[in-house]
Amino acid sequence: MASTVASYRINYTSLVNLLLFLSSLLTASSDLSFNFYAGSCPVAEFLVRNTVRSASSSDPTIPGKLLRLLFHDCFVQGCDASVLIQGNGTERSDPGNASLGGFSVIERAKNAIEVFCPATVSCADIVALAARDAVEAAGGPVVEIPTGRRDGKVSVAADVRPNIIDTDFSLDKMIDAFSSKGLSIQDLVVLSGAHTIGASHCNAFDGRFKRDSKGNLQLIDASLDNSYAETLMNQCSSSSSLTVSNDPETSSRFDNQYYRNLEAHKGLFQTDSALMEDDRTRKMVEDLASDEESFFERWRESFVKLSMVGVKFGEDGEVRRSCSSVN
Template sequence: MELEKGGYLYLMLVFMILIMRGEGQLRENFYAASCQNAETIVRQAVVKKMSLTATAPGTLRLFFHDCFVEGCDASIMIASPNNDAEKDASDNLSVAGDGFDTVAQAKQAVEAICPGVVSCADILAIAARDVVTLSGGPKFNVELGRRDGLVSTASRVKGNLPEPNFNLDQLKSMFSKHNLSLVDLVALSGAHTIGFSHCEFFANRLYSFSPPSPIDPSLDPTYAQELIKLCPKNVDPTFVVGLDSQTSRTFDNLYYKDLVAGKGLLTSDAVLFKDPATNATVTDFANNPLNFNTAFATAMIKLGRVGVKTGNEGEIRRNCASFNT
């Protein structure tokens, strides 16, 4: 009898250890018991926001920029009275305010139903998925269980985000340190199918590419002339151009067709087709939208695991823009 009791206690101990370990892992339906309708509430907030403004590119970019600095912990959401938080770094100043507001509105709606339960980091991950789906992109389940970070510093941003003039080696190095493969890199770059860029980020390809050729010769000539008309040298610095040539509000594979046609807007876009290491993947995604959608969904799930805080790490913020203490 004592042996059976001891065996039972041992099994219970093992079971409890496994449960405790499981609390530190992301998983689907994380809030099934604590806030059953969390994802539905977030989606409703996203739908409402998208009916008012083009928030999809900003929200999706916000997720990328958050995860690449400090991990996916909503550190980018923190507002600082001294303008020294992560969002204040020069590389984040062009992230559209609509994305921040989308997450804030969703958080407010969730807090009204389940106060202190759902992290801002998870709300951002759900919102990023939803803007993709609502823009015509793939549906996929989001792993949840992130907690919000306790650090947000502008000085930690530089060198941790891809730059518009990066070559493939630089992109590969940055993505690989987050366990993202070349296929993931090409797939996640496809987020530019619903994005926009300020003229300053590609002006060098139109006016100062090289002494013998001011215009980047890899650009389609007709496309280059269109860009020059849209972005003259004295253009308003706030002016933006679609990152794909025709359907910048629809999540599709036109971005890859543009790359094949010499219409990649940024240097970091164009290199994906020009470099032999990624050329085949770009061509595949240009010809097979289903392959792109599948790869993008897989890469988004992997991106969402980068540097996450789980279990007892971090906190569940009451307000996404400020730490609890």
């Protein structure tokens, strides 16, 4: 009984701390609120969640794609769904976004919502909600996020490369990139846990290998476990366009295995390995590897912060009728 009471108190304290944290964020962005659509479109969050769960049940790669889509949206022009706009010279057309997926899921959710609540729910909110629900569908934590974002009216390909993080970035460059979005070094370590699901093309980490005169891959990155490197070389030997799971152990489940992989030197990207090799982040990795509930708790905080990067309000944005084009 005593241990049960102690556990309850710990969870209650965590909940209170999270609510205080979210309250402080909302004070800074007063145009966002929980249950923003309670009066105008009460079915909005249900329809997004249902669409994501349906898509994920038929295609287990969907959660990873939706989560990555949010990152690429928020880091360029803020969380305003500008990455969804189609056309020459848009963010979506840039080579840095060529491997993004999940667009059709967003469109299906938008179309379903438009039937019940025309011109009411922004695509930016749908992208954020879909990423949130994707994590839950993959076994991750339930996260409450505020809504009320407006859709951006501008989408420029030239904005992509200076803002997204390359997989060969040093820790310093990653810290600078996150800091420019108002995200801390702890947010960097926690949000990197997104790599516990999803898959990546071989060319995203081919800098860790080289081809010999016979065209065979050879390991040149000493930070990578040899047996894991051998597996990757076998998987990628025939083509750099093939895909491999980000997490070689539990690829379709959102858990803290990613951090245990880092401890075993099995981070897929150089940016992953960098977290374990630097004194500024190693202890955080070790803590998250040993305590999944701690990871989930910190994920809730960092994910909400990510979903509020550069949000637009009022005349700075709009509610698109179609997510792939401005009104």
